[in-house]
Amino acid sequence: MKNKTKKPFLNMDERNKLIAYKVIAVMYFLTILAIQGIVIYRQFALGQEIGDFEDIAIIMTINSLFLISALLYFGAIPIRKLKIKSILLIYALFIVLGSLFTYAKYNIFQSPGLSFGQLLDKLIIIFIITGLIMLFFILFSFLGKRKVEKELE
Secondary structure (H helix, E strand, O other), X not given: OOOOOOOOOOOOOHHHHHHHXXXXXXXXXXXXXXXXXXXXXXXXXXXXXXXXHHHHHHHXXXXXXXXXXXXXHOOOOOOOOOOHHHHHHHHHHHHHHHHHHHXXXXXXXXXXXXXXXXXXXXXXXXXXXXXXXXXXXXXXXXXXXXXXXXXXX
């Protein structure tokens, strides 16, 4: 009696895997765009308060953080050297984007807007959260770089 080895149901070669990865990436991107469209629809068409869909914003933020961290860790975003100048530039860019988003969220889309003191309080939060995000990204890129170097040895 011959002992047959069973092939897995999804016996994918490298070409099949590459196609699957591309489809998954496009569907992921379309899903994120659809969720953002739903948030905009709920805010402007339905007139819901921002607090009504803050849970979606939290999920999207955490999802984005983990996505970027995983890309850094597994080497999909290649970082050869972490230069302090580059890190500070990216940090400053995140601060500017976060500040603009916060200003727009509270002073354009909501009434009444924030006072100057309240806006400064939000900016402190932006500095702290952005710093934590950058630390998270640096940690994962460092760990990913170490992982790749170990695999190459």
